Amino acid sequence: MSATTVAAPIDVDTAGVHARPGLGRLVTVELRKMVNTRAGFWLQIAMIALTAVVVIARRVFGDGADHTFAGVLDVGLQPAAVLLPVTGILLVTSEWSQRTGMITFALVPVRSRVLGAKLIASIVLALTTLVMSVAVVAAGVLVASPGVDGTWSDVATLIGQSAVYLTSGIVVGVAFGAVLLASAPAIVALSALPITWTAVASLSFFADAAPWLDTRLALAPLHQEVLNATQWAQAGTALALWMLLPLLIGIWRLTRREVAA
Amino acid sequence: MIKAEELTKRRGGRAVVSDVTFCCEPGTVTGFLGPNGAGKTTTMRMLVGLSAPDSGQALLFGERYRDLPNPGRRVGILLDASAQHAGRRGREALALSAQMMGVPVQRVDTLLELVGLDETVARRRVGQYSLGMRQRLGLAHALLGDPEVLILDEPANGLDPEGMRWMRGLLRGFADRGGTVLLSSHLLAEVEAVADRMLIIGGGRIRAQGTRAELLTESGTIVEADDLATLDAALHGAGLAVHAAGGDRRLVEAEPEVIARLAIANDVVLRRLAPAEETGLERLFFELTAAGASAPSPKTDPLHLELAGATA
Numbered sequence: 001m002s003a004t005t006v007a008a009p010i011d012v013d014t015a016g017v018h019a020r021p022g023l024g025r026l027v028t029v030e031l032r033k034m035v036n037t038r039a040g041f042w043l044q045i046a047m048i049a050l051t052a053v054v055v056i057a058r059r060v061f062g063d064g065a066d067h068t069f070a071g072v073l074d075v076g077l078q079p080a081a082v083l084l085p086v087t088g089i090l091l092v093t094s095e096w097s098q099r100t101g102m103i104t105f106a107l108v109p110v111r112s113r114v115l116g117a118k119l120i121a122s123i124v125l126a127l128t129t130l131v132m133s134v135a136v137v138a139a140g141v142l143v144a145s146p147g148v149d150g151t152w153s154d155v156a157t158l159i160g161q162s163a164v165y166l167t168s169g170i171v172v173g174v175a176f177g178a179v180l181l182a183s184a185p186a187i188v189a190l191s192a193l194p195i196t197w198t199a200v201a202s203l204s205f206f207a208d209a210a211p212w213l214d215t216r217l218a219l220a221p222l223h224q225e226v227l228n229a230t231q232w233a234q235a236g237t238a239l240a241l242w243m244l245l246p247l248l249i250g251i252w253r254l255t256r257r258e259v260a261a
Numbered sequence: 262m263i264k265a266e267e268l269t270k271r272r273g274g275r276a277v278v279s280d281v282t283f284c285c286e287p288g289t290v291t292g293f294l295g296p297n298g299a300g301k302t303t304t305m306r307m308l309v310g311l312s313a314p315d316s317g318q319a320l321l322f323g324e325r326y327r328d329l330p331n332p333g334r335r336v337g338i339l340l341d342a343s344a345q346h347a348g349r350r351g352r353e354a355l356a357l358s359a360q361m362m363g364v365p366v367q368r369v370d371t372l373l374e375l376v377g378l379d380e381t382v383a384r385r386r387v388g389q390y391s392l393g394m395r396q397r398l399g400l401a402h403a404l405l406g407d408p409e410v411l412i413l414d415e416p417a418n419g420l421d422p423e424g425m426r427w428m429r430g431l432l433r434g435f436a437d438r439g440g441t442v443l444l445s446s447h448l449l450a451e452v453e454a455v456a457d458r459m460l461i462i463g464g465g466r467i468r469a470q471g472t473r474a475e476l477l478t479e480s481g482t483i484v485e486a487d488d489l490a491t492l493d494a495a496l497h498g499a500g501l502a503v504h505a506a507g508g509d510r511r512l513v514e515a516e517p518e519v520i521a522r523l524a525i526a527n528d529v530v531l532r533r534l535a536p537a538e539e540t541g542l543e544r545l546f547f548e549l550t551a552a553g554a555s556a557p558s559p560k561t562d563p564l565h566l567e568l569a570g571a572t573a
Contacts, residue, residue, distance in 0.1 A: 016363040017334040029361050036357065038348035038386065099344035102311060103402070106338050107361050109310045109327035259311045 021108065026117035027124065034091060034125060043087055050079035051133050055140035067144040068151045069137065070158055070224065076137035077162055077223045080129045081169055085190055088122050088173025092254070093183040101259040111255045115178065122174050126166040133166075134159055157226050164235075165222040172215075172243045178250025181257060194242075212237045262287050262410055262441040267317035268307050270300075278303050278465045280317070285443050285458075287409070290436045292456030293445035296550050300465040301445040302340065305414050308443075309338055321410060333362035336410045337403035342395035342418070347388030351378060351398050354387060355405060362406045372401040377427075392419030400428070411435060413444040417451045429455040449546050463550030476545060481514040485533035486524065495527040496520070512537060 034040050054075045058066060065071065092115075095101035108114050141151065173190065180186040194216050201210035201217075211217050211234050218238035221231050263285040270278040278300040285291045295301050306312035308319045310326040321329065321336055329335060345354050355369045373383050376397040382390075390398065396419050403411055411432070417425050432442050432455055446452045452459065459476060461469045469476060481502075486492045489509055496503045496513055501520075506512035510533070513520055517534050524531050537544075 016331060018330055019363070020330040021361055021363060025360065025363065029357060032357060032360070036349055036353050037346050040348075094346060098346040098348075099341065100346050102340055102344040103358060104361075105311060106309050106340075107333040107358060109329070109332060258313075259306075 023113065023117060023120070026108065026113060027120045030091065030114075030117045030121035031124060033094075034087060034121065037094075039090065040087070043083060043090075047079050047083045047129060048132055048136075050083075051076055051136050054078060055136050059140055059144045064148045067141060068148060068153070069141050069155055070153070072137045072140050072144075073134070073158055073162065074224050076133055076140070077165065080126075080133050080166055081223075084122075084126055084129060084166055084170040085173030085176075086187060087125065088170040088175075089177035089186045089190065090183060091118050091122065092174055092177030092250075093181060093186055096181045096259070097183050099259075105259055112251065115174075115251060115254055119171060119174055122170040123167050126170045127163060130159070130163055130166050134162070154226050158223065161222040161227060165219060168219070168239050168243055171247065172239075175243055175246035175250045178254045179246050181253065213241055214238060215242045262322060263291075263308065263412070263443055264320040264323075265304065265308065265317070266320070268304060268314045268319060269316045270303050270307060270312065271315050276465055278307070278314075281462070281465075281467055282317075283460050283467060283470055285410075285441050287439050287441050288436055289457040290432055290442040290444065290455050292452030292459045293443055293462065294449060294452055294459055294546060294550075295445075295447065295462035297447050299447075299462045299550060301447075301462060302414055304462070305340060305412055305443070305445065308412060309336065309340070311340070331362055331406075333358065333406040333408070334364070335406070335408050336412060337406060337408035339396075339399040339403040339411075339413045339416055341414065342392065342399035342416075345387040345395065345398065348386055350384055350386055351390065351394075352383040354398065355402060358402060359405055364406055368405060368407075369401075372404055375404070376401040393421065393424060396420055397424075400431075409439075410441045411443070413442070415445055415447070417446060417448075425451065449543055453542065461546060461549050468549035469545065473542070476542065481512050481537055482517045482520055483533065483535050483537045484511045484513055484520055484531060485509055486511075487530045487532065491527055492524065492529045495523045495529070499523055506537075 035044055055072055058072050058075050062071065095104055104114055105111055145151075173186075176186045176190045177183075180189060194214070198210075198214055198216055200206060201214050215238045218231075218234040221227055222235065227235070263283075265281050265283050268278055268281040269276060281300070281304050283291075293301050293304075303312060307314045308321070308326065309332075310319075319326065321332075326332060326336070349357075352369060352373065355372065356366055359366055359369050373379075378394065378397055378401070382394060387395065387398065396416060400413075400416060403413065413432075416428060420428060432444065436442050436457070444452065444456075453473070456473070458472050459470065460467060483506060484492070486509075489511070492511070493503060496511070496515075499519075502514040504512040504514075517536060521531065521534060523529075524534075
């Protein structure tokens, strides 16, 4: 255990000393962070396991009409739809709650690059999860082989819409995490705000606006049916309010807030 | 290498760091000393861009930290050994940073071995680490990018005496090979043995800085004599600064030889004539930092003026 080993310079990549870590490398690091902690690892395992459970449950309890691809996908996406936003929140808030931000932002001082890498990594995770969920759903449909018409109708469109659904979900999580920078408040806000909003929106004078602003109403059809133009517009406005606005506030907060002392 | 220029940070209207200016050169270890809450951590956080100064600036290699393309490869930082994800394994925490700064992963094992964390410990989650293990992991992390500069906040915290001795050797070796080290401590003893230069902070202001010799020259010579009145008159007559130093003692800002000659010339018998060394640094440290939050401004603080004069 002599100090001389420290003297040995890193024998490769001396150019790396003056080269900014590329975005690709930062994205890989952020993906790694999502699964290399105890909480992160089990969150991903839980997501896959729960997907299998609900697909099997649908097979056991539903009837033929429920066993179409669309019918199984509707429930099969739910575990991912609930847990991905939590992953997104933790990806940002753990930098503060676990104080790893002192390392992350010391190694990459331009914080917007870190946030960018987190967003891209989140989208990659959402799409990977989608592939796994769709695989489980498709396997469930094949086993159930309902034999009703339209079992496999609109598969491509539904998968595309599901991609939007899961991706926006995890980005909303990242945005909420960046706004609050604390795990528990962000998770509570993410689950409580839409419920509160639904309650407010049920008041008659909000009834017309609700389908445009309530994410639960506006986004639910994404994994249930092929959207028409109005529904896309409604999904767009709801996401602008619940995803883009928090994301902008979050960028502002995350780049300014002092890292935990 | 490290340059702080009039760094100032206010929190809640109160300045926690005021006009902090210093410079750390390659090949030296600088001890950053001050009691808890004196502003050491805040200053170090400003050096590496984790905290934005309200005025002044910090430069590393002549650049702002955030403008360094890959800072982990040039500056090794340990600001808080507990700032690691509790649910991540020790080795994985290093591997993650190695990946981020583009360092080959074999270096992780080299450093784990260097800091004395064996394979069993490296496989455990950081949440189960003792403070001493975290400090070792933190040191490994700081050295991971083979940096030229080390900035370490209270790195000796939680280390046993053997660990402290080992760390001093490591830092000395690092500086002797041309590295620049800034390490903070609230304990004089931790820093004294390894630092070439010292930086004393109290109440958010730099109270004194210089080499050990420079700081101690200022603390002068302790004198005891049978005829204090005559000695005082002689010392004053020679234009030397004299301070009461408890009992019949005087602290004189002069070399022992100068005082001895004055004593002979004035027929005063000296009972004691000694450099104020052993106690000097400690006394200085306490005097300079005792004022704490209600620190006097440098203009009215005689010790500060003397010391500032010595280092200018």
